[in-house]
Amino acid sequence: MQTTFPQLLLDHAAQRPNDAAMREKEYGIWQAITWGELANMVAHLACGLHQAGLRQHDHMVVIGANRPRLYATMLAVQSLGAVPIALYQDAAAMECVFPLNNADVCFAFAEDQEQVDKLLEIRDQCPQITNIYFDDPRGLRNYDEPGLQSLDDLIAEGKNFAVQNPGFFKSAVDQVKPDDVGAMFFTSGTTGNPKGVVHTHDTLLNRARAGAEFDNLTHAEDVLAYLPPAWIGQNIFSYAQWLSCGYVVNCPESAATVTIDLKEIGPTYYFAPPRVFEGLLTSVMIRMEDAGSLKRKMFHYFMSVAKRVGPTLMDGKSVGLVDRVLYAMGNFMVYGPLRNNLGFSRVRVAYTAGEAIGPDLFSFYRSIGVNLKQLYGSTETAVFVCLQPDHEARADTVGVPCKGVEIKVADNGEILVKSPGLLKGYFKNPEATAEVLTADGWYHTSDAGFLDAHGHLKIIDRVKDVGRIKGGVNDGAMFAPKYVENKLKFFQHIKEVVAYGDGREKVCVMINIDFDAVGNWAERRNLPYAGYTDLAQKPEVYQLIKECVEKVNADLSVDTLLAGSQVSRFLVLHKELDADDGELTRTNKVRRGFIAEKYDVLIDALYGGKTSQFIETQVKFEDGRTGSVSATLRIDDTKTFTPVKAAA
Amino acid sequence: MATKQIGDVILDVKNISLSFGGVKALTDISFDVREHEVRAIIGPNGAGKSSMLNCVNGVYRPQQGAITFKGQTFSHMDSHQVATMGIGRTFQNLALFKGMSVIDNIMTGRNLRIKSNLFLQALRIGPAQREEEQHREFVEHIIDFLEIQAHRKTPVGQLPYGLQKRVDLGRALAMEPQLLLLDEPMAGMNVEEKQDMSRFVLDVNEEFGTTIVLIEHDMGVVMDISDRVVVLDYGKKIGDGTPEEVRNNEEVISAYLGTGH
Numbered sequence: 001m002q003t004t005f006p007q008l009l010l011d012h013a014a015q016r017p018n019d020a021a022m023r024e025k026e027y028g029i030w031q032a033i034t035w036g037e038l039a040n041m042v043a044h045l046a047c048g049l050h051q052a053g054l055r056q057h058d059h060m061v062v063i064g065a066n067r068p069r070l071y072a073t074m075l076a077v078q079s080l081g082a083v084p085i086a087l088y089q090d091a092a093a094m095e096c097v098f099p100l101n102n103a104d105v106c107f108a109f110a111e112d113q114e115q116v117d118k119l120l121e122i123r124d125q126c127p128q129i130t131n132i133y134f135d136d137p138r139g140l141r142n143y144d145e146p147g148l149q150s151l152d153d154l155i156a157e158g159k160n161f162a163v164q165n166p167g168f169f170k171s172a173v174d175q176v177k178p179d180d181v182g183a184m185f186f187t188s189g190t191t192g193n194p195k196g197v198v199h200t201h202d203t204l205l206n207r208a209r210a211g212a213e214f215d216n217l218t219h220a221e222d223v224l225a226y227l228p229p230a231w232i233g234q235n236i237f238s239y240a241q242w243l244s245c246g247y248v249v250n251c252p253e254s255a256a257t258v259t260i261d262l263k264e265i266g267p268t269y270y271f272a273p274p275r276v277f278e279g280l281l282t283s284v285m286i287r288m289e290d291a292g293s294l295k296r297k298m299f300h301y302f303m304s305v306a307k308r309v310g311p312t313l314m315d316g317k318s319v320g321l322v323d324r325v326l327y328a329m330g331n332f333m334v335y336g337p338l339r340n341n342l343g344f345s346r347v348r349v350a351y352t353a354g355e356a357i358g359p360d361l362f363s364f365y366r367s368i369g370v371n372l373k374q375l376y377g378s379t380e381t382a383v384f385v386c387l388q389p390d391h392e393a394r395a396d397t398v399g400v401p402c403k404g405v406e407i408k409v410a411d412n413g414e415i416l417v418k419s420p421g422l423l424k425g426y427f428k429n430p431e432a433t434a435e436v437l438t439a440d441g442w443y444h445t446s447d448a449g450f451l452d453a454h455g456h457l458k459i460i461d462r463v464k465d466v467g468r469i470k471g472g473v474n475d476g477a478m479f480a481p482k483y484v485e486n487k488l489k490f491f492q493h494i495k496e497v498v499a500y501g502d503g504r505e506k507v508c509v510m511i512n513i514d515f516d517a518v519g520n521w522a523e524r525r526n527l528p529y530a531g532y533t534d535l536a537q538k539p540e541v542y543q544l545i546k547e548c549v550e551k552v553n554a555d556l557s558v559d560t561l562l563a564g565s566q567v568s569r570f571l572v573l574h575k576e577l578d579a580d581d582g583e584l585t586r587t588n589k590v591r592r593g594f595i596a597e598k599y600d601v602l603i604d605a606l607y608g609g610k611t612s613q614f615i616e617t618q619v620k621f622e623d624g625r626t627g628s629v630s631a632t633l634r635i636d637d638t639k640t641f642t643p644v645k646a647a648a
Numbered sequence: 649m650a651t652k653q654i655g656d657v658i659l660d661v662k663n664i665s666l667s668f669g670g671v672k673a674l675t676d677i678s679f680d681v682r683e684h685e686v687r688a689i690i691g692p693n694g695a696g697k698s699s700m701l702n703c704v705n706g707v708y709r710p711q712q713g714a715i716t717f718k719g720q721t722f723s724h725m726d727s728h729q730v731a732t733m734g735i736g737r738t739f740q741n742l743a744l745f746k747g748m749s750v751i752d753n754i755m756t757g758r759n760l761r762i763k764s765n766l767f768l769q770a771l772r773i774g775p776a777q778r779e780e781e782q783h784r785e786f787v788e789h790i791i792d793f794l795e796i797q798a799h800r801k802t803p804v805g806q807l808p809y810g811l812q813k814r815v816d817l818g819r820a821l822a823m824e825p826q827l828l829l830l831d832e833p834m835a836g837m838n839v840e841e842k843q844d845m846s847r848f849v850l851d852v853n854e855e856f857g858t859t860i861v862l863i864e865h866d867m868g869v870v871m872d873i874s875d876r877v878v879v880l881d882y883g884k885k886i887g888d889g890t891p892e893e894v895r896n897n898e899e900v901i902s903a904y905l906g907t908g909h
Contacts, residue, residue: 027788139851225803256798431864597858 008646013039045076048158056081064111196427262343302330310367382421467502563643655683736825746805759823
């Protein structure tokens with residue numbers, strides 16, 4: 001059953017040469033390319049690249065959006081036993097220097113002028129790059145750079161070579177073995193240089209098959225390829241599983257047309273990070289508020305039915321007759337048209353992963369009949385570690401281990417994984433490899449979590465962030481700051497949260513309100529306010545936030561591990577945490593340590609039992625000027641609940 | 649980098665004078681435009697730039713002078729004839745059909761090239777349908793070129809200004825002009841939109857070989873993308889040459905920056 005990427009291509013081309021392999025929307029029309037045409041193109045590209053000097057084990061980068069010719073180039077590179085490396089198309093030129101040099105890349109595929117310019121800009125730093133091929137010639141007509149050539153010319157040259165050497169391509173593909181290196185992915189790396197994750201043909205295809213078997217994927221699926229090819233998820237969904245199952249991958253016209261194209265294609269298998277689902281939901285809600293009152297009432301009525309009945313139906317359980325009839329009516333009048341509008345009318349399986357998804361957001365999609373599920377995995381595990389089975393999707397777990405995966409929880413709470421899809425190592429970085437991949441074959445995920453009573457994996461936090469409560473009634477209890485923060489952030493009125501508790505006797509949090517949501521809430525209650533700082537300190541707002549915190553506490557109290565992480569005290573910050581002030585990272589993650597130092601008076605006040613504290617803070621404006629914000633912040637106590645387990 | 653071949657004179661404007669009653673809009677203006685070049689007309693407000701363009705495409709009739717286009721000399725141009733001869737233009741104040749979609753707006757630019765008669769078109773039968781498909785295909789290439797695929801079916805009035813400008817350019821391109829007149833293509837745009845538009849103007853020039861005459865206020869843009877520049881002030885020509893020459897021209901500097909008294 002072990003095979004290689006190019007071998008799969010040849011199999012499809014032999015068995016069903018006239019079926020569509022990919023579609024690309026161009027000039028307003030979906031244009032299909034068949035398996036037979038694709039195999040020919042790949043053969044010519046491979047011959048051209050061989051003639052140009054690309055050899056076994058060489059590395060070639062591809063930079064660009066999802067286009068059939070980009071995927072064809074990756075296949076051609078793999079056919080020669082060489083290794084394709086996709087780089088993020090929106091990366092700055094300087095960010096490409098390290099991967100290019102680290103992997104000794106000599107050959108590059110660039111989608112268009114933008115990407116070519118990027119490579120030419122850093123050519124001085126990466127002098128080993130000899131050949132650059134571009135797909136779209138627009139604007140490149142007058143470029144006179146050594147080694148710069150159009151993909152059309154490469155294909156034409158390869159065609160000539162193929163005519164003279166008819167057996168070359170086939171024998172090249174035969175020489176590629178499943179255990180050869182098949183692709184390399186550079187992980188973004190929040191600290192230090194990115195690391196090249198090395199995967200073989202088999203690690204990727206094995207996981208692709210495991211995922212496909214789990215959800216019974218067939219060649220009849222339609223997938224929209226819209227996430228960056230450099231990301232392993234995209235590689236799995238639109239490349240490894242595409243070749244493994246033989247379904248159709250559809251390439252949108254441009255990044256701006258994705259929502260239109262989504263609607264036109266109506267994919268059956270779909271993947272998106274939570275923020276995409278959130279964006280879609282927001283756009284629906286905004287348009288719904290503008291609709292006529294009859295439509296709006298109908299929408300809200302049937303959404304409340306869906307909220308009550310939908311998830312139960314999705315879990316495959318039975319509901320009462322009245323509810324079933326109501327849901328069917330709602331399906332006809334609201335959910336069906338809504339799914340169609342979102343482009344989800346044909347979705348059989350949809351996945352989200354990457355970050356925690358809010359329970360309301362998650363159940364919204366499930367309640368209108370979209371089979372949205374979660375999965376767990378990373379670049380190092382070729383994505384599929386855990387998947388949620390149909391009928392068993394929950395917002396706070398990430399599913400059961402899929403075929404071939406073994407999971408173990410280490411003493412420090414870290415999740416260890418053994419799977420046929422594990423990386424072979426980090427490229428030229430044995431120290432980093434040794435850190436995550438132990439000799440007995442376990443991969444250390446650096447995520448903390450546990451398997452719950454139903455065998456579902458639950459992720460709590462990064463291992464390094466998990467702490468312990470020290471002293472007080474919860475002495476020794478586990479404290480997971482991100483878990484608490486996320487739970488609070490799922491409330492629409494709360495934008496950002498920083499939780500403290502490691503090495504302290506209780507958990508205290510600092511909260512940022514969501515100015516739009518809370519402002520809107522205040523206006524509807526005729527509550528006047530003068531600005532962010534004023535609004536944040538309103539007693540009514542404190543009451544609102546307090547209710548959210550206490551709901552989270554009630555929720556945590558039934559958690560076996562994290563009942564001790566309940567929040568005892570909170571305050572609402574007078575200013576928004578901002579990356580410009582160093583309080584957030586550029587990817588909008590809170591920098592707990594930095595914030596604790598900057599607002600040490602607040603920390604002291606939270607733990608010192610004060611009921612209010614004056615603070616003055618310097619802020620940087622976008623234009624570089626600085627100013628200061630000052631306020632006296634209220635600090636409130638919240639109700640905590642006796643842990644259910646302890647009480648029982 | 650640029651290796652484009654600038655050809656012979658395609659448009660020759662000789663001694664044009666235009667006045668509205670007692671107001672002299674243009675006085676004895678002469679300049680030429682060569683094939684494949686980007687020619688800019690600049691000048692302070694009220695210098696006569698738009699009037700000059702309007703003489704070339706036949707909206708105004710100059711009292712004196714002659715205009716030679718592709719070897720044919722006219723004392724004044726006729727706007728219908730101008731279009732059939734291959735001169736297209738865009739407008740400073742956007743003369744688009746606000747309620748129509750992007751596609752339909754650009755399709756109107758194909759109007760002159762539609763051969764089948766009104767009757768066949770109305771019924772959309774036989775040759776009319778085939779022809780429409782061909783024109784639609786051409787329009788799709790323009791949409792692709794201008795990167796407005798996401799807005800194909802959007803009514804133009806709902807688009808932001810920068811995109812409307814692009815649609816305006818698209819409509820002018822739809823008539824496959826040999827000479828394209830652009831009246832302040834970057835007016836009212838932010839820096840990013842200006843960069844995009846400059847890119848499109850240069851791409852039109854390079855990819856299609858279209859000769860371009862543009863009026864522009866933004867000196868940075870003009871100096872970057874033009875091959876030659878004409879400078880007008882109070883209806884008179886005060887400078888003509890490459891951007892470098894014009895930049896160092898004393899008269900031009902004083903017209904733009906004022907003179908010390």
